[in-house]
Amino acid sequence: MSQTIQEVLNRASVFLEEHGREPKVAEILLLHHTNFSKTDLLLNLREPIDEATLNAFLKDIETHATTGKPVQHLTGTEQFYGRNFTVNEHVLIPRPETEELVQLILAKTKDQPRPLKVLDIGTGSGAIAITLKSEDPTLTVEASDISTQALAIAKQNATNLNADVKFHQSDFLQKWLGTGEKFNLIVSNPPYIAWEERETLSDTVKNFDPELALFADNQGLKAYETIINQAKSVLAPSGCLAFEIGHQQAESVTQLIKSAFPTSSVEVIKDINQKDRIIF
Numbered sequence: 001m002s003q004t005i006q007e008v009l010n011r012a013s014v015f016l017e018e019h020g021r022e023p024k025v026a027e028i029l030l031l032h033h034t035n036f037s038k039t040d041l042l043l044n045l046r047e048p049i050d051e052a053t054l055n056a057f058l059k060d061i062e063t064h065a066t067t068g069k070p071v072q073h074l075t076g077t078e079q080f081y082g083r084n085f086t087v088n089e090h091v092l093i094p095r096p097e098t099e100e101l102v103q104l105i106l107a108k109t110k111d112q113p114r115p116l117k118v119l120d121i122g123t124g125s126g127a128i129a130i131t132l133k134s135e136d137p138t139l140t141v142e143a144s145d146i147s148t149q150a151l152a153i154a155k156q157n158a159t160n161l162n163a164d165v166k167f168h169q170s171d172f173l174q175k176w177l178g179t180g181e182k183f184n185l186i187v188s189n190p191p192y193i194a195w196e197e198r199e200t201l202s203d204t205v206k207n208f209d210p211e212l213a214l215f216a217d218n219q220g221l222k223a224y225e226t227i228i229n230q231a232k233s234v235l236a237p238s239g240c241l242a243f244e245i246g247h248q249q250a251e252s253v254t255q256l257i258k259s260a261f262p263t264s265s266v267e268v269i270k271d272i273n274q275k276d277r278i279i280f
């Protein structure tokens with residue numbers, strides 16, 4: 001007799017737990033393979049599961065349990081600020097901490113005069129740029145990444161989500177140096193983990209998120225140094241820099257900003273875990 005959905009779910013959860021993984025992943029993968037909504041799933045718990053669906057599901061459970069391959073790479077998607085973003089191995093999986101950065105930017109820019117030009121550096125999946133434009137269509141939003149493979153995903157997300165964002169291939173702000181073009185707000189969630197910390201990361205992160213998106217030289221500060229220096233000629237007068245930062249980087253990044261922009265005021269904001277996470 002074939003197994004019920006409930007039985008399959010229970011067994012997969014136990015299997016994941018035995019491998020030190022989140023048991024909740026079983027439900028996410030089952031929803032993905034059955035195309036059920038959460039309600040459908042509840043209503044069908046006592047129903048049998050068809051063999052093709054079961055096999056595809058079990059294969060993903062096995063892969064996740066044994067290799068740590070992120071569930072987002074298995075489903076090809078992650079939610080960010082209530083929207084579904086396509087992701088793959090070429091882009092950082094967007095994180096909840098970054099949603100706070102977006103929310104703060106929206107609050108800060110709400111009452112500023114338009115046109116207000118925003119540039120997202122290292123856009124990856126496009127999560128920041130696309131969300132800003134979708135939440136506030138009065139913003140003019142552009143975004144860059146050095147990776148053409150990441151840009152392909154970002155453009156696909158912008159099309160899927162109907163967001164009018166202009167994308168550029170550029171090494172940080174290189175493309176704008178010497179052009180005279182200015183932006184009112186430059187935002188980035190750059191790579192900020194020190195190479196020395198690589199081994200402290202989970203296999204799900206270190207073996208699957210792109211290195212380009214995670215790691216930076218100089219104790220993880222190199223990307224901030226570059227962006228802040230280049231911003232001297234690309235940021236509009238009384239413009240704003242907004243960064244996500246590592247929880248121990250507030251002081252160093254403040255110093256970098258203060259030395260490039262001596263008259264600026266710097267604000268550090270904590271994330272929901274009470275860790276320094278955002279700097280304006």
Ligand code: GLN
Binds near residue numbers: 094122123126128214
């Ligand atoms: N901007 C993207 C994000 O915040 C990618 C960031 C990165 O790759 N470091 O999700």
